[in-house]
Amino acid sequence: xxxxxxxxxxxxxxxxxxxxxxxxxxxxxELLLFGGLFLVYSIYRYLNPEDFSNGSHHLDxxxxxxxxxxLITSSLTVALSITAIQKGNKTLALRLLAATIFxxxxxxxxxxxxxxxxxHYDLYPGTDLFKALPPGEGLFYVLYYFMxxxxxxxxxxxxxxxxxxxxxxxxxxxxxxxxxxxxxGGLYWHLVxxxxxxxxxxxxxxx
Amino acid sequence: xNHSIPSGGFFDNEGKPAWLAWLTTTDHKRxxxxxxxxxxxxxxxxxxxxxxMRLELINPGKDLVxxxxxxxxxxxxxxxxxxxxxxxxxxxxxxxxxxxxxxxARDVAFPKLNLLSWYLYIxxxxxxxxxxxxxxxxxxxxxxxxxxxxxxxxxxxxxxxLAAFILGFSSILTGLNFLTTIHxxxxxxxxxxxxxxxxxxLYATSWIQLLATPVVGITLLMIVVExxxxxxxxxxxxxxxxxxxxxxxWIYSHPAVYIMILPGMGVISEIMPTFSRxxxxxxxxxxxxxxxxxFIGYFVWGHHMFTSGxxxxxxxxxxILTFLVAIPSAIKVFNWLATMYGGSIDxxxxxxxxxxxxxxxxxxxxxxxxxxxLATDVHIHDTYFVVGHFxxxxxxxxxxxxxxALHYWFPKIYGRMYDVKAATRAFWVxxxxxxVLYFPMLVVGMMGMPRRYYDYLPQFHLPNLISTVxxxxxxxxxxxxxxxxxxxxxKGATASANPWDGLTLDWQTDSPPSKENFDTIPxxxxxxxxxx
Numbered sequence: 001x002x003x004x005x006x007x008x009x010x011x012x013x014x015x016x017x018x019x020x021x022x023x024x025x026x027x028x029x030e031l032l033l034f035g036g037l038f039l040v041y042s043i044y045r046y047l048n049p050e051d052f053s054n055g056s057h058h059l060d061x062x063x064x065x066x067x068x069x070x071l072i073t074s075s076l077t078v079a080l081s082i083t084a085i086q087k088g089n090k091t092l093a094l095r096l097l098a099a100t101i102f103x104x105x106x107x108x109x110x111x112x113x114x115x116x117x118x119x120h121y122d123l124y125p126g127t128d129l130f131k132a133l134p135p136g137e138g139l140f141y142v143l144y145y146f147m148x149x150x151x152x153x154x155x156x157x158x159x160x161x162x163x164x165x166x167x168x169x170x171x172x173x174x175x176x177x178x179x180x181x182x183x184x185g186g187l188y189w190h191l192v193x194x195x196x197x198x199x200x201x202x203x204x205x206x207x
Numbered sequence: 208x209n210h211s212i213p214s215g216g217f218f219d220n221e222g223k224p225a226w227l228a229w230l231t232t233t234d235h236k237r238x239x240x241x242x243x244x245x246x247x248x249x250x251x252x253x254x255x256x257x258x259x260m261r262l263e264l265i266n267p268g269k270d271l272v273x274x275x276x277x278x279x280x281x282x283x284x285x286x287x288x289x290x291x292x293x294x295x296x297x298x299x300x301x302x303x304x305x306x307x308x309x310x311x312a313r314d315v316a317f318p319k320l321n322l323l324s325w326y327l328y329i330x331x332x333x334x335x336x337x338x339x340x341x342x343x344x345x346x347x348x349x350x351x352x353x354x355x356x357x358x359x360x361x362x363x364x365x366x367x368x369l370a371a372f373i374l375g376f377s378s379i380l381t382g383l384n385f386l387t388t389i390h391x392x393x394x395x396x397x398x399x400x401x402x403x404x405x406x407x408x409l410y411a412t413s414w415i416q417l418l419a420t421p422v423v424g425i426t427l428l429m430i431v432v433e434x435x436x437x438x439x440x441x442x443x444x445x446x447x448x449x450x451x452x453x454x455x456x457w458i459y460s461h462p463a464v465y466i467m468i469l470p471g472m473g474v475i476s477e478i479m480p481t482f483s484r485x486x487x488x489x490x491x492x493x494x495x496x497x498x499x500x501x502f503i504g505y506f507v508w509g510h511h512m513f514t515s516g517x518x519x520x521x522x523x524x525x526x527i528l529t530f531l532v533a534i535p536s537a538i539k540v541f542n543w544l545a546t547m548y549g550g551s552i553d554x555x556x557x558x559x560x561x562x563x564x565x566x567x568x569x570x571x572x573x574x575x576x577x578x579x580x581l582a583t584d585v586h587i588h589d590t591y592f593v594v595g596h597f598x599x600x601x602x603x604x605x606x607x608x609x610x611x612a613l614h615y616w617f618p619k620i621y622g623r624m625y626d627v628k629a630a631t632r633a634f635w636v637x638x639x640x641x642x643v644l645y646f647p648m649l650v651v652g653m654m655g656m657p658r659r660y661y662d663y664l665p666q667f668h669l670p671n672l673i674s675t676v677x678x679x680x681x682x683x684x685x686x687x688x689x690x691x692x693x694x695x696x697x698k699g700a701t702a703s704a705n706p707w708d709g710l711t712l713d714w715q716t717d718s719p720p721s722k723e724n725f726d727t728i729p730x731x732x733x734x735x736x737x738x739x
Contacts, residue, residue, distance in 0.1 A: 135446025
């Protein structure tokens with residue numbers, strides 16, 4: 001993000017450290033955004049331990065575990081893609097990036113079936129079934145939808161960012177000597193992964 | 208181009224039409240000015256709303272507006288003043304304009320992101336103001352959007368809350384930009400402890416913006432989701448906990464109080480040595496106290512909830528922590544006073560506003576301790592004493608620091624000087640009006656008058672009458688100040704590059720500075736305020 005200065009006579013220095021620092025700072029804000037939800041989750045879990053336990057028994061651990069595997073693998077492929085571009089292998093970098101985006105789509109499809117299954121059984125806010133649930137269990141599902149929904153939004157945004165990075169690699173805007181944008185995209189993707197790694201046990205595993 | 212307005216330096220549009228050159232600029236000084244002009248408009252809207260509230264309160268009973276309208280008035284006055292003026296205020300305007308100049312840099316680290324922050328700010332502002340015009344009337348919850356009322360009222364709360372969310376995002380990006388700028392773009396020789404104190408204040412502020420704002424972001428989203436889906440995150444009838452909302456809200460909004468005041472304190476730390484012609488006293492103490500205020504500020508949010516249901520030990524701990532904040536604040540005040548001691552003080556308008564700041568902030572700060580003490584807080588909670596207290600801090604503190612910064616950097620920004628004598632007179636009108644307006648609130652609060660009502664008991668009449676008269680004097684002072692500055696802008700005498708004999712780098716370049724700020728990037732060898 002240099003100044004787009006046409007009249008300037010001196011050349012602008014690219015400061016990769018600054019760009020990376022900016023990204024890390026942004027990731028802190030993302031952590032705190034989810035941090036608010038984790039706080040609400042822990043307090044309501046403390047207040048309604050049994051209802052939360054009942055709620056989490058109805059989540060599909062297999063689907064959750066599968067999606068965890070998918071995301072961790074995608075973090076690997078994006079990291080490999082960065083290494084590939086650092087070594088100047090454009091084709092491999094693009095392929096690995098495509099694999100990452102493919103895995104993001106797999107995650108979303110899984111999520112679609114998981115949510116769809118619950119919605120099929122009227123397990124969402126507003127239905128009679130939902131209103132009949134004990135308040136604690138209702139809160140659990142509300143937080144389940146809210147947290148995984150917000151995470152899903154981040155998966156979509158992350159996939160779009162990685163797609164743009166792919167375009168930049170194609171256009172040689174990201175190269176062997178200038179790959180900080182891809183690194184930042186990768187950092188964002190790792191964050192998406194990291195948050196899921198906390199969501200999975202909190203929602204699916206702890207009973 | 209009209210020759211009667213400032214030109215040259217960064218005002219040169221480089222052949223583009225003016226509107227295009229301004230709306231697509233990535234120059235930090237122009238973005239600062241974009242913030243300044245838009246902020247001023249919203250500030251004046253807030254002032255008018257406040258004026259209407261005071262007019263309603265001139266007599267007991269209904270004078271001007273219905274109770275419901277009054278609820279909308281104080282909510283919008285709060286939302287506009289807090290989110291559109293006080294929070295962005297000093298950092299977005301003077302941080303943007305002065306920070307790269309003070310650091311000897313050509314711009315901030317991410318100029319395009321900087322422009323995006325302004326567009327987000329404008330987007331949020333439009334959303335906030337349109338709650339007046341569309342939907343089922345302006346929100347009537349107060350600027351704190353307390354649940355469960357905020358999830359039940361039929362007024363336009365969702366939109367106002369989304370506006371606050373977007374404004375928060377804008378604030379985060381500014382903080383991120385400044386942090387990276389301060390870390391990476393200080394000129395050669397400028398070590399951390401040769402950095403001007405305004406930069407230190409912005410550094411501390413930016414961390415708060417970055418780490419506290421996301422929490423209120425997610426909290427406000429929860430309010431919106433709760434309203435739209437009819438679920439019970441905070442509504443006790445559906446299993447939620449309204450006190451949890453208050454915690455989440457103040458986890459951000461108390462640190463946000465320091466987002467508001469810290470940059471103002473930074474401005475004062477620039478003005479004190481310049482107008483005392485003396486090296487600042489306790490440079491490191493002032494720098495560290497900014498960080499200390501930012502740090503302690505995270506752990507005091509509970510003092511907003513002493514009466515809302517919190518355990519005894521929690522209240523005692525929050526009260527002690529609150530008292531701790533007074534220590535770094537007092538360190539600053541004593542250091543400013545020590546800087547003036549033995550100096551040759553020059554009572555120009557920036558210095559007057561800075562002294563005004565110290566006086567008003569002192570009253571605001573000390574009344575804050577009355578609120579922070581458990582025994583007294585129970586009696587004054589939700590009274591006009593609290594209203595008086597935070598106006599002394601927010602308007603008397605941040606507002607006066609904003610005006611101080613404006614009078615200080617005005618000749619640097621525009622390359623012109625305002626009428627110093629007239630500006631001095633405007634200060635005295637404003638300062639007098641301010642105290643006539645807000646001091647009676649402290650008194651009537653002690654007498655027991657609750658806040659947020661459009662009506663009051665007859666025994667509170669006299670202080671309210673005085674306060675309303677004070678609001679007219681304050682507005683007269685504001686108008687006078689604006690007239691003086693606009694005159695200076697249009698017809699003021701050309702200002703030299705360094706009219707105040709400042710030693711910081713911002714005064715070592717042209718007025719107005721060129722787009723690049725400096726012909727060659729300066730090198731620094733000594734501290735920022737080495738008056739000999």
